[in-house]
Amino acid sequence: MRKTTARNAFYAQSGGVTAVINASACGVIETARRHKRQIANVYAGRNGILGALTEDLIDTGKENAAAIRALRHTPAGAFGSARYKLKKFADDPSQYQRLIDVFRAHDIGYFFYNGGGDSADTCLKVSTLADQLGYPIQAIHVPKTVDNDLPVTDCCPGFGSVAKYVAVSIREAGFDVASMARTSTKVFVMEVMGRHAGWIAAAGGIAAEKAGDSPHIILFPEITFDEDKFCARVKECVERYGYCAVVVSEGVRNAEGKFLADAGTRDAFGHAQLGGVGPVVAQLVKSKLGYKYHWAVADYLQRAARHIASKVDVEQAYAVGKAAVELAIKGHNSVMPTIVRVSDRPYRWKIGLAKLEDVANKEKMLPRDYITADGLQITAKARRYLAPLIKGEDYPPYKDGLPQYVVLRNAPVRRKLKAPFTI
Amino acid sequence: MRKTTARNAFYAQSGGVTAVINASACGVIETARRHKRQIANVYAGRNGILGALTEDLIDTGKENAAAIRALRHTPAGAFGSARYKLKKFADDPSQYQRLIDVFRAHDIGYFFYNGGGDSADTCLKVSTLADQLGYPIQAIHVPKTVDNDLPVTDCCPGFGSVAKYVAVSIREAGFDVASMARTSTKVFVMEVMGRHAGWIAAAGGIAAEKAGDSPHIILFPEITFDEDKFCARVKECVERYGYCAVVVSEGVRNAEGKFLADAGTRDAFGHAQLGGVGPVVAQLVKSKLGYKYHWAVADYLQRAARHIASKVDVEQAYAVGKAAVELAIKGHNSVMPTIVRVSDRPYRWKIGLAKLEDVANKEKMLPRDYITADGLQITAKARRYLAPLIKGEDYPPYKDGLPQYVVLRNAPVRRKLKAPFTI
Numbered sequence: 001m002r003k004t005t006a007r008n009a010f011y012a013q014s015g016g017v018t019a020v021i022n023a024s025a026c027g028v029i030e031t032a033r034r035h036k037r038q039i040a041n042v043y044a045g046r047n048g049i050l051g052a053l054t055e056d057l058i059d060t061g062k063e064n065a066a067a068i069r070a071l072r073h074t075p076a077g078a079f080g081s082a083r084y085k086l087k088k089f090a091d092d093p094s095q096y097q098r099l100i101d102v103f104r105a106h107d108i109g110y111f112f113y114n115g116g117g118d119s120a121d122t123c124l125k126v127s128t129l130a131d132q133l134g135y136p137i138q139a140i141h142v143p144k145t146v147d148n149d150l151p152v153t154d155c156c157p158g159f160g161s162v163a164k165y166v167a168v169s170i171r172e173a174g175f176d177v178a179s180m181a182r183t184s185t186k187v188f189v190m191e192v193m194g195r196h197a198g199w200i201a202a203a204g205g206i207a208a209e210k211a212g213d214s215p216h217i218i219l220f221p222e223i224t225f226d227e228d229k230f231c232a233r234v235k236e237c238v239e240r241y242g243y244c245a246v247v248v249s250e251g252v253r254n255a256e257g258k259f260l261a262d263a264g265t266r267d268a269f270g271h272a273q274l275g276g277v278g279p280v281v282a283q284l285v286k287s288k289l290g291y292k293y294h295w296a297v298a299d300y301l302q303r304a305a306r307h308i309a310s311k312v313d314v315e316q317a318y319a320v321g322k323a324a325v326e327l328a329i330k331g332h333n334s335v336m337p338t339i340v341r342v343s344d345r346p347y348r349w350k351i352g353l354a355k356l357e358d359v360a361n362k363e364k365m366l367p368r369d370y371i372t373a374d375g376l377q378i379t380a381k382a383r384r385y386l387a388p389l390i391k392g393e394d395y396p397p398y399k400d401g402l403p404q405y406v407v408l409r410n411a412p413v414r415r416k417l418k419a420p421f422t423i
Numbered sequence: 424m425r426k427t428t429a430r431n432a433f434y435a436q437s438g439g440v441t442a443v444i445n446a447s448a449c450g451v452i453e454t455a456r457r458h459k460r461q462i463a464n465v466y467a468g469r470n471g472i473l474g475a476l477t478e479d480l481i482d483t484g485k486e487n488a489a490a491i492r493a494l495r496h497t498p499a500g501a502f503g504s505a506r507y508k509l510k511k512f513a514d515d516p517s518q519y520q521r522l523i524d525v526f527r528a529h530d531i532g533y534f535f536y537n538g539g540g541d542s543a544d545t546c547l548k549v550s551t552l553a554d555q556l557g558y559p560i561q562a563i564h565v566p567k568t569v570d571n572d573l574p575v576t577d578c579c580p581g582f583g584s585v586a587k588y589v590a591v592s593i594r595e596a597g598f599d600v601a602s603m604a605r606t607s608t609k610v611f612v613m614e615v616m617g618r619h620a621g622w623i624a625a626a627g628g629i630a631a632e633k634a635g636d637s638p639h640i641i642l643f644p645e646i647t648f649d650e651d652k653f654c655a656r657v658k659e660c661v662e663r664y665g666y667c668a669v670v671v672s673e674g675v676r677n678a679e680g681k682f683l684a685d686a687g688t689r690d691a692f693g694h695a696q697l698g699g700v701g702p703v704v705a706q707l708v709k710s711k712l713g714y715k716y717h718w719a720v721a722d723y724l725q726r727a728a729r730h731i732a733s734k735v736d737v738e739q740a741y742a743v744g745k746a747a748v749e750l751a752i753k754g755h756n757s758v759m760p761t762i763v764r765v766s767d768r769p770y771r772w773k774i775g776l777a778k779l780e781d782v783a784n785k786e787k788m789l790p791r792d793y794i795t796a797d798g799l800q801i802t803a804k805a806r807r808y809l810a811p812l813i814k815g816e817d818y819p820p821y822k823d824g825l826p827q828y829v830v831l832r833n834a835p836v837r838r839k840l841k842a843p844f845t846i
Contacts, residue, residue: 017602047605075595077602084606164824172498172727175828179440179500182470183507188723207825278720279699299719300611304595308730310824390824401587401733401813402630405598
């Protein structure tokens, strides 16, 4: 039987951060604060799950309402995130035992884990093993990933904002190149994230509303790079529209299955490449077609760009945080709130529910019918899916021309365990 | 004697475009439309001065008021810009004769040239030679450059918006890296424009309001790159703050005077580097200090980013366009409207006037006392100068999540000359 008195909640951020993961944290904490009878305090893990393992907990109760509210418009992970995968239970049971020890010491009854596919797996393990180790806890996964590759949910909080950044940026750069092309740059290449799936690259395609609009070409990780076909299309665009704007996913591979980014450069010392498929593709254009080029690599700018976040994305990020707490209070365990699409036009969505066993360790790839037959653009079907996710603006407050993002106090919870734990 | 009947105006965009050069075009055209007794039509050069040489003029009178108004929030060059420098009169008088022929054929009495230092020189030549060739024309330069390197004027329209983009972006990326640094990326490098002067790199420094804020290090083209000093500072930041964010100007050079960007990579074919000082610096951090790194190259995204334009910049860009027309109407020639700073706090500015001979071919470099003694940050003096220029937001209108930038009809003016002209 679960206790009827209030217990504490643990919340942690996991994996690569996004422009809106803190909006989910805001949703969790604000909602928990409205349910004091069930949730006494929300303790956040400092640097994600590491905070639980090392008993380095942050008392979010020490933050005032305005600071927590400001999380909604603050990018990145306010408590620190971590790229850290728990070992298999059989390989290292001590990690799990340690988690339970920490949770028991702090009377943690709720485990909210805010991350992607790997994190859903961790969340599932915590839920299962807590049962086996005789410690009652409800584990709820809060979805987050710019990669948009979680199954069941229609989309992932974090994706809509990076999608908007990429679409806005390639539209703007397209205007720039179009105006310079007569005497200067004719080809512009913008590299975006997405090593395994082309969701982010595809999002660039929304910027093109009619033939000739930027971007003219999208290179997806799902489509083997065909140099001749690509160059022919670049040439066609330059001849027809005067210039060519390209969005390329960092994950594009050649026919041998090697990342294009790895196929290119060596530094002065002969070390492997400095990274960047953008410059590789741009240089190819130069050497094969002779066009003057420019390239950009957005890197973290794209996933941190809270200043141009999608309003839909912010609302969904908040909603899954809120729903996670409500699900916990209703007694759910081993689940994840999802985004369910009700209709495309007008766009309507609601919160649904997935079992963690249906989510963990599964990747949702970009469907082939979202990519045109020639492999170089998105289809109308992709556009119908993607377009609603970038809708609306949700500007942060500004002071003296700069966005005002919150830095929390992050006061530690007093340690109760004697034994340290080394990561 | 100037004619008292209305004559036509020629307007052209020159050199690299900006987020607000079209706001200047808007200022020129809207103001000209209010002075029909003096200015009959504004003809824009298609692709800058090339449009004049080839008699490829655009009749802006064919655009409705809403389209012209939309230029104010549209980045890049709506009529096409050009990187094209007129030869010296002595080397090729035919170019100047041709300009006069075209102007005479279309009764052009006003020459508005929207560009940087090179363009100011062209504008001066047109003014001088028109006199010598016996054709009366008033040449007014409209300042524009992201490089902020024009003399006399306190700042250049175009700079404030790229400054804001860089400051916002490095703040956001700093939040991202800070939250990942415990287990992942510790050093982030963002490359920005500015081959000759460090104004844009310096602007990144505004994002840091107190010790420990991003960016921790700025690398200026004015300061010879010192690898040991740089690496020591990176290490110090990582140890003290957990991470290190770096803004690097594309123009940074080593002790031999070579661009760092040129000192690094060779592609698979042995060709010179693919460009990018960002990856070179990041790789250095990895090889010398072993830290995991990420890097971004903003390239055109920074100067096209109308979505995050500075309100001050937009207003100044419009104001110099408006002032140029008003100066012309008052009979001025061979001049450029400038921005005069009246006070820092509160920031107040007004329009001033410079003679083109004081502007042409002179570069305003970043003063040494804007850079700290160690060469790795900006001073309080720099901050006082830079901070007002990024103030205020001036968001473009959005539809379906995307900024609505105008594409003009750009209807041609009927050609009157028989002779073609080859560029």
